[in-house]
Amino acid sequence: MTLSTPGPTLGVVGGGQLGRMLAEAAAPLGVEVVVADPTPDAPASPVSRDQVVGEFDDPETVRELAERADYLTFEIELADPDLLESVSEAFDVPVHPDPDTLRTIEDKLVQKRRLADAGVPVPEFRQVDTVDDLHAAGEELGYPLMLKARTGGYDGRGNVPVESPDHAAEALDAVGGDAMVEEFVDYQRELAVMGCQGGDKNDTFPVTETIHREEILRESVAPARADDAVRERAREVALDVLDVLDGRGVFGIELFQGPDDEILLNEIAPRPHNSGHWTIEGCHTSQFEQHVRAVTGRALGDTGQRAPTVSANILGDVDERQNATLRGEETLFETPRAHLHWYGKREVYRLRKMGHVTLVGENGAGADYLLDRVRDIRDGLTFAE
Amino acid sequence: MTLSTPGPTLGVVGGGQLGRMLAEAAAPLGVEVVVADPTPDAPASPVSRDQVVGEFDDPETVRELAERADYLTFEIELADPDLLESVSEAFDVPVHPDPDTLRTIEDKLVQKRRLADAGVPVPEFRQVDTVDDLHAAGEELGYPLMLKARTGGYDGRGNVPVESPDHAAEALDAVGGDAMVEEFVDYQRELAVMGCQGGDKNDTFPVTETIHREEILRESVAPARADDAVRERAREVALDVLDVLDGRGVFGIELFQGPDDEILLNEIAPRPHNSGHWTIEGCHTSQFEQHVRAVTGRALGDTGQRAPTVSANILGDVDERQNATLRGEETLFETPRAHLHWYGKREVYRLRKMGHVTLVGENGAGADYLLDRVRDIRDGLTFAE
Numbered sequence: 113m114t115l116s117t118p119g120p121t122l123g124v125v126g127g128g129q130l131g132r133m134l135a136e137a138a139a140p141l142g143v144e145v146v147v148a149d150p151t152p153d154a155p156a157s158p159v160s161r162d163q164v165v166g167e168f169d170d171p172e173t174v175r176e177l178a179e180r181a182d183y184l185t186f187e188i189e190l191a192d193p194d195l196l197e198s199v200s201e202a203f204d205v206p207v208h209p210d211p212d213t214l215r216t217i218e219d220k221l222v223q224k225r226r227l228a229d230a231g232v233p234v235p236e237f238r239q240v241d242t243v244d245d246l247h248a249a250g251e252e253l254g255y256p257l258m259l260k261a262r263t264g265g266y267d268g269r270g271n272v273p274v275e276s277p278d279h280a281a282e283a284l285d286a287v288g289g290d291a292m293v294e295e296f297v298d299y300q301r302e303l304a305v306m307g308c309q310g311g312d313k314n315d316t317f318p319v320t321e322t323i324h325r326e327e328i329l330r331e332s333v334a335p336a337r338a339d340d341a342v343r344e345r346a347r348e349v350a351l352d353v354l355d356v357l358d359g360r361g362v363f364g365i366e367l368f369q370g371p372d373d374e375i376l377l378n379e380i381a382p383r384p385h386n387s388g389h390w391t392i393e394g395c396h397t398s399q400f401e402q403h404v405r406a407v408t409g410r411a412l413g414d415t416g417q418r419a420p421t422v423s424a425n426i427l428g429d430v431d432e433r434q435n436a437t438l439r440g441e442e443t444l445f446e447t448p449r450a451h452l453h454w455y456g457k458r459e460v461y462r463l464r465k466m467g468h469v470t471l472v473g474e475n476g477a478g479a480d481y482l483l484d485r486v487r488d489i490r491d492g493l494t495f496a497e
Numbered sequence: 498m499t500l501s502t503p504g505p506t507l508g509v510v511g512g513g514q515l516g517r518m519l520a521e522a523a524a525p526l527g528v529e530v531v532v533a534d535p536t537p538d539a540p541a542s543p544v545s546r547d548q549v550v551g552e553f554d555d556p557e558t559v560r561e562l563a564e565r566a567d568y569l570t571f572e573i574e575l576a577d578p579d580l581l582e583s584v585s586e587a588f589d590v591p592v593h594p595d596p597d598t599l600r601t602i603e604d605k606l607v608q609k610r611r612l613a614d615a616g617v618p619v620p621e622f623r624q625v626d627t628v629d630d631l632h633a634a635g636e637e638l639g640y641p642l643m644l645k646a647r648t649g650g651y652d653g654r655g656n657v658p659v660e661s662p663d664h665a666a667e668a669l670d671a672v673g674g675d676a677m678v679e680e681f682v683d684y685q686r687e688l689a690v691m692g693c694q695g696g697d698k699n700d701t702f703p704v705t706e707t708i709h710r711e712e713i714l715r716e717s718v719a720p721a722r723a724d725d726a727v728r729e730r731a732r733e734v735a736l737d738v739l740d741v742l743d744g745r746g747v748f749g750i751e752l753f754q755g756p757d758d759e760i761l762l763n764e765i766a767p768r769p770h771n772s773g774h775w776t777i778e779g780c781h782t783s784q785f786e787q788h789v790r791a792v793t794g795r796a797l798g799d800t801g802q803r804a805p806t807v808s809a810n811i812l813g814d815v816d817e818r819q820n821a822t823l824r825g826e827e828t829l830f831e832t833p834r835a836h837l838h839w840y841g842k843r844e845v846y847r848l849r850k851m852g853h854v855t856l857v858g859e860n861g862a863g864a865d866y867l868l869d870r871v872r873d874i875r876d877g878l879t880f881a882e
Contacts, residue, residue, distance in 0.1 A: 115823040142839030414833035448799035454527030
C-alpha cells in the first residue's frame with residue numbers, strides 16, 4: 113500500500129452529514145472524497161474534493177462517481193445495490209460494504225429473515241400484505257404491534273404502532289406498501305453497537321445507549337448504563353450480526369435490552385450511524401475513520417474508548433421550513449470538552465438533524481451528570497427567532 | 498453569535514499543511530475556510546471551500562480573500578502585515594493575530610528587543626550588519642555564536658553557527674542580509690508552549706519537548722520530560738510572551754531549558770506550530786480548533802491533555818525533487834492509537850515536511866517508550882523506491 117497526492121479517492125453515494133464526517137476523517141489519511149448527491153453544495157461538499165450532482169440511483173451520476181474513484185461506498189440506504197454492483201464491475205472499482213448486504217438490509221423483512229435464520233435473536237415478526245395478514249399476526253403476537261414499511265423508512269418514518277385490530281386498515285394505509293409487523297418489545301433500554309468489518313477481522317465499538325423520542329435519536333450515552341453482562345451480550349449479538357453481512361465497513365446495529373435483559377436485534381444500517389457520532393471524540397478511532405480504513409483496505413483502528421462520552425442531536429425546532437440560523441452556541445463553546453458538529457445544511461425544518469453536540473467527561477464522570485449537561489447545552493440552542 | 502450555512506468564512510493567507518489542518522478543524526464548527534496560496538491545489542485546497550491562487554503578499558490576492566471572508570488570519574510569516582492591515586480596514590474584516598504582532602515577530606531582532614524590554618528572558622543578542630559587528634559580538638558573548646537572518650528564515654534556514662572570528666565573513670555571506678547574533682545556549686532540552694489568546698483570557702497547552710536535528714523538528718513529546726518546576730516556569734514565560742503580543746490566536750513559543758534549568762525564549766511563531774500538532778489527538782481541543790475559535794471570536798476550548806502523546810514528522814528522505822509516493826504505512830495503520838496526518842503535497846524533496854505521525858499512550862505510558870515506538874513507525878516510512 114502506498115500513498116501519493118492526489119490520494120486514493122473514495123467515491124461516496126450520498127453527501128449528507130455522514131458524507132461530511134467521512135470526508136473530515138479521510139483528509140488526514142490522505143484519502144480524497146468525492147460525493148454524489150442531488151442537492152447542490154450538499155453538506156459534504158465544502159470539505160470534499162468534489163461533488164457529482166445527481167440522484168443516488170441515477171446511473172449517469174454513479175458512473176461518473178466510479179470513474180473518479182478508487183473505492184466506492186454509500187452513506188445512505190437509498191443507494192441502488194444493482195447499480196452499484198454493475199458500476200463496480202464495469203469500472204473495476206471495489207464497493208464496500210457488498211451491495212448484496214445493502215440489498216438484504218434495505219428490505220426489513222428480508223433483513224429479519226436472514227438474521228433469524230442465522231440465529232440472531234430478533235423480535236417475532238410476520239410478513240404483512242393485507243389487513244387479514246395483520247389481523248392474523250395480531251392474534252399470534254398480541255397487541256400492540258409495530259407495523260413497518262419493508263423499504264424506505266428511516267428516523268421512524270414508515271413505522272406505525274397498531275394498538276388493536278380496529279386500527280389495522282388505517283395503519284396499513286399509513287405505511288402504504290409492502291410491510292412487516294413485529295411484536296412489541298417492552299424494552300428496558302435501547303442499545304446500539306457500531307460494528308466494523310476489516311479484511312480479516314471484525315470488531316465493535318463500545319456499547320452505546322440510545323435515547324429516542326418520536327422515533328428519532330435524541331441522545332447517546334457511552335458506555336451504556338447497563339450491566340457488564342448486558343453490554344457483553346450486546347457485543348456478542350453484534351458480532352453475530354457482522355458474520356451475516358458481507359463486505360468491509362462500519363455497520364450501525366440497533367438493539368433492544370428486553371424485560372429479562374435479553375438482547376434482541378432491532379435494525380441494521382450498513383454505514384456509520386448517528387448512534388456512533390460520539391466516537392469522534394470518545395474513541396481512539398472514530399466510526400468515520402474506521403469506515404474509511406475498512407473500505408480502502410487499511411487495517412482497522414483501535415476502537416477503545418478515551419473517556420465517558422455523551423452526545424445530543426441538534427434537531428430543527430421550527431414549524432416552517434426556513435433558512436437555518438442557530439442561536440445560543442455561546443454556552444456550548446464555553447463548556448470544557450463540549451464539541452460542536454455542524455452539518456452545513458442551509459434549511460431547517462421540524463426534527464431535521466442539523467448537527468450534534470458531544471460532551472466528554474473526566475474519567476469516572478457519571479453518565480447521568482454528563483447527560484444532564486449535554487441536554488442543557490442542546491436545549492440552549494434554537495433555530496427560532 | 499449565530500451560525501448559518503454557508504457559515505462564517507475564515508480567509509487564511511497560506512494554504513500549506515497548517516491551512517489544511519485549520520480547515521479540518523474548522524469544518525465541524527461550521528466555519529468555512531478559503532485559503533490564498535500561490536501553488537494551485539495547495540495542501541489545504543481539497544478540504545477548503547476554495548483557494549485563491551496568488552502570492553501571499555500580492556494585493557489583488559489578499560483583497561480577493563478579504564472580499565470573501567468574515568475573518569482573516571495567516572498561517573505563514575510571509576504574509577505582509579501592511580497589506581493585511583490595509584485590506585482589513587478597506588473591507589472591514591478583522592484580522593487576527595494583529596498584523597503589528599506579525600511585524601514584530603517577522604524581524605527576529607525586533608522580536609527579541611521587544612521581548613527583552615518586556616522582561617522576557619532571552620539569550621544575549623546583538624544586531625549585526627558588518628563583519629566588525631560580528632567580531633565585536635564574539636568578543637562580548639564568546640564563541641560559538643548563532644547568526645540569524647533577521648527575516649525570512651524558517652526550519653533553520655537562515656541560521657548559521659559561527660565557531661570563531663575567522664568564519665565571520667563567510668557566515669554573514671551565507672545569511673545574506675540584515676542579521677542578528679545570539680549567544681550559544683548550551684541547553685539541556687528544547688521546549689515549546691502553544692499559547693493562545695482569546696478575547697479576554699490567555700491560556701497555554703501543556704509544555705512540549707521538541708527534538709530537532711539539522712535545525713528541523715523531528716519529534717515532539719508531551720508532556721515534556723522535565724521537572725514540574727521547569728514545566729511551570731516554561732508556562733509562566735509563555736504567558737509573559739503572550740502579554741507582549743496583540744490580537745487573538747494561537748502562538749508557537751519555542752524555549753530553551755538552559756544548563757541551570759533557566760528558561761530562555763528562542764523564537765515565536767504567530768500561528769499554530771509544528772510542535773503543537775500532537776494536540777489534535779492529545780488534547781481536548783487541538784491547536785487548530787483553538788486558533789479558529791480565537792480568530793472568529795468564540796470562547797477558547799479546554800487545553801487539557803487526554804493522555805501522554807508523541808509525534809514524529811514524516812520528512813522527505815530522497816535527494817532529488819520528485820513526485821511523492823509514501824511506502825510502508827501498513828505498520829502505522831496496524832499500531833493502536835497511531836494516527837497519520839498526510840499533508841497532501843505532490844512533490845517530495847530532502848527534509849520537506851510531508852506529514853506527521855502521532856502516537857497516543859495509555860495513561861501512565863512512559864514517554865521514552867512512546868518515543869521509541871513513534872520513531873519505529875516513522876522510520877518504517879520512506880519515499881525512496
